[in-house]
Amino acid sequence: MPRGADNDAHGGAAGRGAILAAVCLAALALPLSFSGGAVATPAMGRSLGGSPEAMSWVTNAFMLTFGSMLMLAGALADRLGRKRVFAWGVGGFASCALALGLAPTLAAVDVLRALQGIFAAAALAGGTAALAQEFEGAAATRAFGALGATFGVGLAFGPVLAGWLIEHFGWRAVFLTGAVAGILALGFGVPRMRETRDPHAGRFDCLGALLFTAALTAFTCGIIEGPGLGWRHPRVMALLTGAVALSLAFLRAEARAQRPMLDLSLFRYPRFVGVQLLPVATCYGYIVLLVLLPLRFIGVDGYDEMQAGILMLALSVPMLWVPFVAVRLTRGFDAGAICGAGLVLAAAGLWALRWALRDGPGALAVVPMLMIGVGAGLPWGLMDGLSVSVVPKERAGMATGIFSTMRVAGEGVALASVTAVLAALVAARLREVLPGVDAGSLTGAAVRLATGDLSEALLLLPGMAPASVRASYAEAFGLLLDGLAVITLLCAAGVLAFLGRKPSPRMEPQTLKSTPCASGSSRE
Incomplete structure (x- = not known):
């Protein structure tokens, strides 16, 4: 079906506007979760206790899984459907946010933050891919500009909103706010979103994704535990040595892969x-x-x-x-x-x-x-x-x-x-x-x-x-x-x-004028 006809079937401009609003709502929750979570960390430490390493993981667990899963989420969106992956991501993100509002210990917070990062990657990858299918030309430029501005709003006002919420309702309200944004995105955006897939999507580089995630995890764990345990502690040395070995294995695997995750x-x-x-x-x-x-x-x-x-x-x-x-x-x-x-x-x-x-x-x-x-x-x-x-x-x-x-x-x-x-x-x-x-x-x-x-x-x-x-x-x-x-x-x-x-001219294309684009969006 032609894109325009399909769009009309889903409500035309109003439907596309609802989809854009849904993706922007989901995107607003991501920087709020990052910057607001940092403001909430001291209050969480006072409320739940915990070691310095556990407090560090409140932010690091989210960023680790978010970063390492972004490319995998994009590949899954192409294979399984952009709408499906976006819905899974937003739904999982909101569910984790609700659970964070009830978390009894700092260890539970850290685990939930890691899961939330995985779902955030799915929401961002699925959402940006869906926008690329719904909008084209000047409309696409405006849509991705709005998405980028939404990230800016989240970064700009996340700390002050988190401060106000903590002062009046406690630190749990910071995460519950993200849940509300996710639920709203699911409620009026996903039903209007059409499902699209890449019919030519090939095999994903699973080995590369696993090695990359393992190397990043080992390195981050080693860096976080190093100050407390000491850099010569066997566990820290094993983690950092393992990170180097896994990184070398990742580079070797990518050099041999037919469809590499990282094209060297x-x-x-x-x-x-x-x-x-x-x-x-x-x-x-x-x-x-x-x-x-x-x-x-x-x-x-x-x-x-x-x-x-x-x-x-x-x-x-x-x-x-x-x-x-x-x-x-x-x-x-x-x-x-x-x-x-x-x-x-x-x-x-x-x-x-x-x-x-x-x-x-x-x-x-x-x-x-x-x-x-x-x-x-x-x-x-x-x-x-x-x-x-x-x-x-x-x-x-x-x-x-x-x-x-x-x-x-x-x-x-x-x-x-x-x-x-x-x-x-x-x-x-x-x-x-x-x-x-x-x-x-x-x-x-x-x-x-x-x-x-x-x-x-x-x-x-x-x-x-x-x-x-x-x-x-x-x-x-x-x-x-x-x-x-x-x-x-x-x-x-x-x-x-x-x-x-x-x-x-032989090595590189001419650089075009740049336009603002949301992080992680692919316009392929």
Whole structure:
């Protein structure tokens, strides 16, 4: 049946509008679950107790399964049906959110968050694929622009909404809000959505998917457990060694697979390599702050959830408008130069934030946080379009899949690694001011502080004034921001080097003007 006729059968423009609204509602719940969950973590720790590792998994479990399952979910959507996978994803996400609202222990929260990440991947992959079938041409550009803006709204207002909900109803309300969004999406969007499949979908690279997920899981577990157990602990060494071995096995399997999950030949395109640096930069220069700053403001500096959420607006609100400004700038400037300039601005903001937070958060932190948000927002609005415009058109689907996986999986890896580095820096600083304290107590206190738990850290450091502990933490946090600024600057240099060059007619396609697109969407 022609697309237009089928659309008419499902309610025409009104039906497509309902489908778009349903996918956007589901998409709104994803960043809310990420940024709102970070704000809720200290309250969850006070309510349920638990180790620092268990608190870290509240966010890391979601990001790990979300990132590792995104490509598999996209393949299942093509084979089993986009509507079916979207419905499964949204229904499962909402069910997990309801269960999180009743979770009795932090361990139960962590397990449910891992399951929620799997369903979130299905919802995003199925939803974006369904939109690609319902809209085309200028309508598709507007639809995916609306989806991208929805992600921005979730990132921007997730912290302050979570703070308000926690202040008035408790932390469980944060997850129940996501359940409401999912139920609404199921109720009026899914019935109007038509089922579509790819009749030519081939075998999926199951071995590659399993090896990739196993390697990512082993690495994340090792990084999270390292600060508490010690980097030479047999379990930590086994996890990290296993991650390396599994990664090598994954690369070997992909080189031999007929339909690989990761087409290594795409990395022969220098501009494609440059695009992969963009999510690395935004993960380390922006995304990790969406988690670390609320933990600091609430758990160490003593802000309540609402105050922390309001302060976080300086970091997140630029995502509402800067990506669209970036697209307009491509009319007169090269996209690679815009991305590189944005990363340089973000790095400058990270360095300025280091000094603004030296004596605690306050009004001085607003301008540096705005600089980081604006700087990260410039590549944010361009990198989805760049990911497909720097490779031949017939390979756009694979390029989008690789980029989306790098983006989402990289967020979990960045968060785990940065938290581990912060714990190590705090431990080193405490060791300088308390040379006679037991090493185990110092390490335990450092891990607690890295996850925003000042009260438990003080119990491990009897006799040390809270102000001294905060000062040691602030110094370590400043060193961490210096490191994040260096990473962001190095990525900026790589982006300018790879994306700044003109594409060779024999090696790469001409780069098109970029348009904002929701993360993970494939327009193949």
